[in-house]
Amino acid sequence: MVYARLIIMRLLKAVVVLFLIVIFNFFLIQMAPGDPAAILAGEAGATDQEFLNQLRERFGLDQPLYVQLWRYVSGIAMLDFGYSYRLGVPVFDLIMARLPATLLLTGTAFVLSLVLGIVAGSMAAARVKKPSGSIIMALALLFYATPLFWVALMSVVVFSVYLGWLPAYGLYTVGAGHTGFALALDVAKHLVLPATTLALFFMAIYTRMTRTSMLDAAQQDYVKTARAKGLKPSIIQRRHVLRNALLPIITLAGLQAGQMVGGAILTETVFAWPGIGRLMFEALQQRDYNLLLGIFFFSAALVIVFNIITDLVYSLADPRIKKGAS
Amino acid sequence: MKTPLVLAISAAALTFSSVTLADNPKQGGTVNTIIQPEPPGLVLGMIQNAPTRTVSGNIYEGLLRYTTDLEPVPQLAESWEVSDDGRTYTFHLRENVTWHDGEPFTADDVVFSADVFHRELNPSARAVLLHVESIEATDDHTVVFTLTEPFGPFLISFEAGTFTMVPAHLYEGTDFRNNEHNDHPIGTGPFKFANWDRGTVIELVKNDDYYEEGLPYLDGVNWHIIPDGGSRAVAFENRTIDVLPSGTVENFDIPRLSAMDNVCMTEEGHEYFSPFAMLWMNNREGPTADKRFRQAVMYAMDREFAKDVLWNGLGNVPLSAFGSNARFQHDGLEPYDHNPDRARELLEEMDYDGEEITILPLPYGETWTRWAEAVQQNLREVGINVRTQATDVGGWNQRLGDWDYDLAFTYLFQYGDPALGISRTYLSDNIAKGSPWNNAQGYENERVDELFNAAATAFPDEEREALYHEVQEILHEDVPVGWLMELGFPTLYRCDVQDLVTSGVGVNDGFKDAWLDR
Numbered sequence: 001m002v003y004a005r006l007i008i009m010r011l012l013k014a015v016v017v018l019f020l021i022v023i024f025n026f027f028l029i030q031m032a033p034g035d036p037a038a039i040l041a042g043e044a045g046a047t048d049q050e051f052l053n054q055l056r057e058r059f060g061l062d063q064p065l066y067v068q069l070w071r072y073v074s075g076i077a078m079l080d081f082g083y084s085y086r087l088g089v090p091v092f093d094l095i096m097a098r099l100p101a102t103l104l105l106t107g108t109a110f111v112l113s114l115v116l117g118i119v120a121g122s123m124a125a126a127r128v129k130k131p132s133g134s135i136i137m138a139l140a141l142l143f144y145a146t147p148l149f150w151v152a153l154m155s156v157v158v159f160s161v162y163l164g165w166l167p168a169y170g171l172y173t174v175g176a177g178h179t180g181f182a183l184a185l186d187v188a189k190h191l192v193l194p195a196t197t198l199a200l201f202f203m204a205i206y207t208r209m210t211r212t213s214m215l216d217a218a219q220q221d222y223v224k225t226a227r228a229k230g231l232k233p234s235i236i237q238r239r240h241v242l243r244n245a246l247l248p249i250i251t252l253a254g255l256q257a258g259q260m261v262g263g264a265i266l267t268e269t270v271f272a273w274p275g276i277g278r279l280m281f282e283a284l285q286q287r288d289y290n291l292l293l294g295i296f297f298f299s300a301a302l303v304i305v306f307n308i309i310t311d312l313v314y315s316l317a318d319p320r321i322k323k324g325a326s
Numbered sequence: 327m328k329t330p331l332v333l334a335i336s337a338a339a340l341t342f343s344s345v346t347l348a349d350n351p352k353q354g355g356t357v358n359t360i361i362q363p364e365p366p367g368l369v370l371g372m373i374q375n376a377p378t379r380t381v382s383g384n385i386y387e388g389l390l391r392y393t394t395d396l397e398p399v400p401q402l403a404e405s406w407e408v409s410d411d412g413r414t415y416t417f418h419l420r421e422n423v424t425w426h427d428g429e430p431f432t433a434d435d436v437v438f439s440a441d442v443f444h445r446e447l448n449p450s451a452r453a454v455l456l457h458v459e460s461i462e463a464t465d466d467h468t469v470v471f472t473l474t475e476p477f478g479p480f481l482i483s484f485e486a487g488t489f490t491m492v493p494a495h496l497y498e499g500t501d502f503r504n505n506e507h508n509d510h511p512i513g514t515g516p517f518k519f520a521n522w523d524r525g526t527v528i529e530l531v532k533n534d535d536y537y538e539e540g541l542p543y544l545d546g547v548n549w550h551i552i553p554d555g556g557s558r559a560v561a562f563e564n565r566t567i568d569v570l571p572s573g574t575v576e577n578f579d580i581p582r583l584s585a586m587d588n589v590c591m592t593e594e595g596h597e598y599f600s601p602f603a604m605l606w607m608n609n610r611e612g613p614t615a616d617k618r619f620r621q622a623v624m625y626a627m628d629r630e631f632a633k634d635v636l637w638n639g640l641g642n643v644p645l646s647a648f649g650s651n652a653r654f655q656h657d658g659l660e661p662y663d664h665n666p667d668r669a670r671e672l673l674e675e676m677d678y679d680g681e682e683i684t685i686l687p688l689p690y691g692e693t694w695t696r697w698a699e700a701v702q703q704n705l706r707e708v709g710i711n712v713r714t715q716a717t718d719v720g721g722w723n724q725r726l727g728d729w730d731y732d733l734a735f736t737y738l739f740q741y742g743d744p745a746l747g748i749s750r751t752y753l754s755d756n757i758a759k760g761s762p763w764n765n766a767q768g769y770e771n772e773r774v775d776e777l778f779n780a781a782a783t784a785f786p787d788e789e790r791e792a793l794y795h796e797v798q799e800i801l802h803e804d805v806p807v808g809w810l811m812e813l814g815f816p817t818l819y820r821c822d823v824q825d826l827v828t829s830g831v832g833v834n835d836g837f838k839d840a841w842l843d844r
Contacts, residue, residue, distance in 0.1 A: 032720070033717075033720065033721045033724045033725075034718075034719075034720025034721055034723060034724045035720075035723070035724060035727070035760070038723045038724065038727050038760055038761065038762070039719060039720050039723050040366075041761060041763075042719070042723045042761070042762055042763065043366075043375045048449045048452065048453070049758060049760070049761075050449070050452075051449045052760055052761065058503075086366045087366050087367070088366070088367065088503065088508075094524075097524060098524075098525065101525075153556060156557070156560055157560075160560065160564060161560060161563060161564055164564070168557060168560050168561060168564060168566075169552055169557050169560070169561060170526060170550070170552075171526055172526075174358070174526065174527045174529075174548050174550060175356060175358070175529075175548050269553045269554050270554050270556070270557055271557070272525075272526075272550075272551065272552040272553060272554065272557055274523070274524065274525025274526045274551075275525070278525060278553055279525070281553075282363070282364075282553075285718060285719055285720065286719075286720070287720045
């Protein structure tokens with residue numbers, strides 16, 4: 001029951017927050033220089049006044065700002081995100097079409113970085129004075145400090161151009177006509193480089209954080225007690241140390257999960273991955289405001305959802321938190 | 327009444343095809359190429375931007391096609407006649423043409439496309455249609471255009487991207503922009519639309535019922551969508567991609583890629599567009615309002631350096647306002663050579679006080695940024711206090727449209743005739759806020775207006791030439807804009823892709839004749 005109440009309260013707050021975000025985004029975008037109609041006309045190369053007027057009228061840009069805001073907000077309330085200026089397609093459809101590719105990429109990277117990070121961090125914590133532990137930490141520092149785009153480009157140069165092991169770009173092999181299992185395998189191959197690139201940075205953070213907080217937890221009295229009880233070291237590490245060390249990692253995982261929709265712009269661009277990040281970047285360049293606002297909305301909603309999930313996971317990992325939640 | 331001035335059409339057609347189809351082409355195969363950026367849609371005529379033209383020029387067709395010398399040759403029209411007074415154009419259409427959905431292509435489609443569809447949607451066609459009094463289908467396969475007065479560039483306006491033929495049976499009486507067929511374009515061209523996986527690929531397949539015997543040779547064309555320039559270069563390097571249309575990789579990658587085995591390069595195929603890079607100079611205010619200052623900028627710039635270093639030696643430094651592919655170029659003008667001393671003299675003469683001016687690079691990639699840096703250095707050498715401002719495409723459009731700049735880079739297409747591609751930059755009735763593609767520098771000269779307007783409708787060509795020569799002399803003296811370069815736009819391709827560029831619009835309709843020697 002406590003959970004149900006918690007979730008309802010949080011969802012109500014979320015609606016208010018989302019509403020404020022919609023208003024804020026709307027004005028934020030108004031402040032950016034550049035008129036969508038002029039950019040579309042500019043792209044067309046040739047234009048006349050009639051063409052510009054047609055475009056403005058079609059987008060409703062000829063209306064005063066408060067009318068535009070009212071139309072937008074009342075549209076959102078009905079879950080109508082309007083049409084993309086440039087593509088003339090409903091924003092909702094565009095986002096839904098790109099969402100699977102993005103979730104596949106960011107979801108894989110999320111799981112990969114979390115699992116490998118925690119494993120590597122635990123190993124480093126267990127080997128705190130040994131060279132193998134230092135090597136893990138040195139690698140983690142390297143990945144933490146290396147810019148993402150450089151890793152992306154270098155992995156393409158090494159694994160696609162020189163070694164020829166993995167495809168350099170795209171979601172699948174164009175023209176190969178794969179279906180079923182062959183298609184899944186093909187997509188998996190295409191996924192390796194972008195997902196690894198995206199995962200490395202967070203993996204490094206998880207590794208460092210897991211190690212630190214496990215070393216902290218190992219100093220606690222309950223660990224001494226457990227050891228005095230004569231429990232096996234592996235059980236102490238897993239049940240007493242790791243479980244208590246997980247809280248800061250959950251916080252960070254919540255943050256990373258919140259970025260799953262819009263957080264892969266660079267990776268998606270370099271690897272030509274047809275996801276939301278690219279859609280957002282192109283919308284920004286084109287001043288495709290409706291599309292941009294739609295993506296902002298989805299990103300914000302996802303952040304809120306993952307914040308709620310994070311809080312729930314906290315209370316699962318540490319039952320003491322449940323009391324404070326209500 | 328009409329004594330037809332018949333142009334040697336069938337002869338031209340024969341020469342054209344015998345040149346392009348010299349070898350024994352092989353059937354089959356699919357070409358992989360790049361489209362950058364991803365087009366907003368594929369219905370040519372409704373959308374005229376460069377990527378749409380590049381893909382859809384293979385789906386749709388115009389009445390005519392143009393050689394790399396910009397001579398008109400038959401496409402959907404197999405012959406045409408021009409009346410003695412230059413006011414009546416009669417087109418005879420091919421009789422065995424069908425749309426991709428099987429319906430026959432007739433004169434009604436031409437009338438609908440030109441008179442209804444383009445008048446409503448298409449600014450570049452609208453500029454031509456201003457001169458058209460009536461369009462009539464006299465029978466199923468004959469269309470007569472009657473002009474209000476002679477219009478010199480009329481015959482060069484029928485390229486597929488400008489005057490696309492769209493199917494009347496699918497569009498007539500509908501809301502064009504929300505027509506259900508916009509997702510699945512239907513044309514008459516050698517390739518049919520097959521699939522568009524947004525963000526990944528656009529696939530075209532061979533039109534088996536194409537009316538030209540034996541064409542096309544290819545089974546299909548895949549246009550890959552890769553947003554990063556470095557990744558596009560890699561895709562070409564590791565042989566996934568056969569053809570890199572111009573502008574798809576950064577200039578500094580071109581020497582490396584073109585040096586690879588089995589890679590060929592051509593500069594042909596941009597004669598119709600003939601992109602002309604310019605430096606906009608605000609004629610309204612600040613030091614740039616003084617023509618001596620603008621002349622000084624011309625003398626200060628080392629344009630040959632920019633061509634050799636930034637553009638790999640491709641392209642051409644123009645003499646003046648008319649490019650080398652433009653008709654009626656006046657070659658007797660004194661060139662603005664790199665002459666810093668002359669620039670300093672002019673600045674001294676006008677008492678330039680060192681007021682700071684800004685320069686706005688074109689936000690189209692690294693080459694343009696570097697070019698702005700080179701020009702900035704040139705200008706500083708002669709004592710002009712100049713600062714570069716960075717912006718993105720949206721910001722650039724806004725700044726130009728609001729006339730909020732001193733110097734700005736741009737490039738414009740010339741469209742084969744001064745009345746289509748050149749006069750628009752200089753005519754004073756083309757001054758309007760909100761667009762960066764008109765007379766954005768604010769140049770006003772009554773005599774220039776008179777000459778351009780008279781030349782557009784003068785007949786025959788000798789009269790046009792005299793008028794255009796006079797206007798070039800005035801422009802050359804006034805320097806309303808800086809003339810930087812006629813850009814070389816190279817297409818890179820595997821050498822076994824044969825007959826890729828066979829017209830003045832390059833790969834925009836090039837896959838029609840292309841075949842793979844594999």
